[in-house]
Amino acid sequence: MSELNLVLLGPPGAGKGTQATRLEQDFGLPYYSTGIILRAAVENGTELGRKAKEYMDAGELVPDELINEVIAERFDSGDADDGFLLDGFPRTIGQAEMLDETLSARGRELTAALLIEAPDEEVVRRLSGRRTCAKGGHVYHVEFDPPKNEGVCDQDGSRLIQRDDDKPEVVRKRLSVYHEQTSPLIEWYQDKGLLRRFDGRRSPDEVHDRIRATLATKRLEAEL
Numbered sequence: 001m002s003e004l005n006l007v008l009l010g011p012p013g014a015g016k017g018t019q020a021t022r023l024e025q026d027f028g029l030p031y032y033s034t035g036i037i038l039r040a041a042v043e044n045g046t047e048l049g050r051k052a053k054e055y056m057d058a059g060e061l062v063p064d065e066l067i068n069e070v071i072a073e074r075f076d077s078g079d080a081d082d083g084f085l086l087d088g089f090p091r092t093i094g095q096a097e098m099l100d101e102t103l104s105a106r107g108r109e110l111t112a113a114l115l116i117e118a119p120d121e122e123v124v125r126r127l128s129g130r131r132t133c134a135k136g137g138h139v140y141h142v143e144f145d146p147p148k149n150e151g152v153c154d155q156d157g158s159r160l161i162q163r164d165d166d167k168p169e170v171v172r173k174r175l176s177v178y179h180e181q182t183s184p185l186i187e188w189y190q191d192k193g194l195l196r197r198f199d200g201r202r203s204p205d206e207v208h209d210r211i212r213a214t215l216a217t218k219r220l221e222a223e224l
């Protein structure tokens with residue numbers, strides 16, 4: 001069977017996490033969100049995890065090289081032999097070059113970069129409408145999934161708050177960082193013929209169907 005070595009790209013709020021969960025099930029691929037695998041490395045107390053923890057405890061960004069090493073460790077674990085879904089890395093061309101080297105040192109290469117797009121205003125609308133239960137973390141949306149009583153969690157009666165990350169000004173800031181860093185990377189993957197675009201304004205089911213069809217074709221091509 002041919003490998004599906006995939007990178008997920010797209011702004012926050014475009015539905016990457018939702019799609020990743022489904023692709024994980026469809027194709028049996030491990031999902032490597034950088035946040036999740038860094039936390040796992042820290043919890044497992046590996047040498048890389050201990051290094052990463054020092055940066056995290058100091059409130060600093062974990063350096064690219066270290067993130068790349070944590071990912072490489074996953075590649076060598078045997079779990080990713082049929083492929084993987086990488087989310088959160090690479091975000092820049094520099095990181096993408098690092099990933100390329102890591103893969104080619106193992107005789108592998110990227111299959112595709114899946115870009116789930118959504119216009120800025122749609123992202124702001126989706127994220128800034130989110131309300132989170134202060135106690136149980138239950139999530140609502142003022143427009144798409146409102147609670148029965150405004151500002152109160154249906155499940156446990158706790159107060160609903162807007163997380164700082166979801167405040168419109170913070171969302172806009174995150175989007176501007178995303179565009180600045182990731183636009184060149186999108187072009188870079190486009191030039192390599194690896195980019196596949198998906199419209200994140202469509203329903204999660206439709207986006208999922210399209211991604212699945214694209215990957216099925218990729219796999220067929222590779223087997224010919």
Ligand SMILES: [Zn+2]
Nearest residue numbers: 133136138153
């Ligand atoms: Zn709740």
